[in-house]
Amino acid sequence: MRDTLLITGAAQRVGLFCALALQQQGYQVIISYRTRHAAVAELEAAGVMCLQADLTDLSSLSSFIDEVKRHCLKLRAIIHNASAWQKDLPLIATDGLTTLAQLQQDATVFDAMSHIHARAAYLLNRALLPLLQAYVSDLDQSQQDSEMPCKMADIIHLTDFVATVGSEKHQAYAASKAAVENLTFSLARQLAPTIKVNAIAPALLMFNQGDDDSYRQKALAKSLLGVAPGADEVLATINYLLQSRYITGRVLPLDGGRQLRLP
Template sequence: MSGSTTNKGVIVITGAGQRVGLHCALALQQQGYQLVVSYRTATPGIAALQQADVHCVRADFNQLTDIATFIEAMAAYPAIRAIIHNASSWQPDIPLPQQNEHSVLTQLQQDAAVFDHMHQIHAKVPYLLNRALLPKLLAAEDTADIIHLTDFVASVGSSKHQAYAASKAALENLTLSLARQLAPKVKVNAIAPALVMFNENDDEAYRIKALAKSLMAVEPGPDEVLQTVLYLLNSNYITGRSLPLDGGRHLKLP
């Protein structure tokens, strides 16, 4: 087994096959936590996690049966130190049709599919997992944590990703409700990033435009999220908050 042999408790991370989730899972494993992660598609990142003795559970969170399978995989763990809800899908709204391009029903079906998918992944799944795994959080030796990964747009909206932004806002509201319900045994917080890391296929023009949106004008990388996760795990007092990771972007809005 690679990494530290100290067992600081079990941390569950959803959507850990790549990017931020993968970085956090590997780092937390190295720091002595026991990691259980979900993934939908096998990736080189999942292979790396398995090599590091991380418990990886395949689950398509669009399916209740897969959600149940993921929850049942927790049976081996009597207590959970933290759940980090990182699973996400970034789907734009469908462009509005030209006059008479689609029937009213077709347009409604297309818009409903986007809205339902965004809220399924970003709001319903965290709601279901938190409720199902609450006894294991309450069984933690010390204070446990729920951490929701939301988004900068949850507080400002988005013209082209309205369903996405609304689903992340719903998750931030769940943060408030759970914090009120579960204190002082479980701290519940959100982390709301703007740009954290580019995709490989992002062109130079897009990168320049994206960097210019924040005061700091940098691509901070996934470690910025990890350090915020560690800050929340180590805190004895913060709950019911959404911590922005936006490089001052809120001050550069038009």
């Protein structure tokens, strides 16, 4: 029977690439998507189970969790990829906003980043933990007697390079990703030794279609290796973590040495 992986926010870019590749590798992949992009049909044609959900809305999240539980009794891994990238508003209001209005605008940005990154991961991990535990508890007696579990489940959080160094213009975003890394440490402590919990922290992976050459060159120069490696790098790291039996509570950087370019 095929092991089941859940990937959140996998209807485009990195999530889409990883979902298709992992399905082709022999896993049964379940994904969440917020907006039905054209690629959802491609995922469905490949055998991926695609479930619509707004992970920031508790009612939608609850329905999504119930749907996952209806379709599978065990989960090999949860991969938290769902993300949004929202810039902070200007620090000082210049358009006559009242203090309350300014606070409300700032809170909207902060809450949006916190809800999609930290809160959604926290709630999903707690709600779906029984499915991860069911996967690792399905052992025969010889496996139970071994010193190291023969079956291990995984939680993998996708964070960001800025979680550790901050961001001048995306402070709420960076803070929410840092919160996810802290969740990684706490869960690793709680769920060892049968469930490994790690994070992957990429810097630049791939460009958007509208990015001009000037921007691309400036962005590439921020790392020592000077490349945009694409989604393959994330897929390789996910596979590495799934296959590892001795890594938990770690944040794996995918940044091309960018931290050594910092002033």
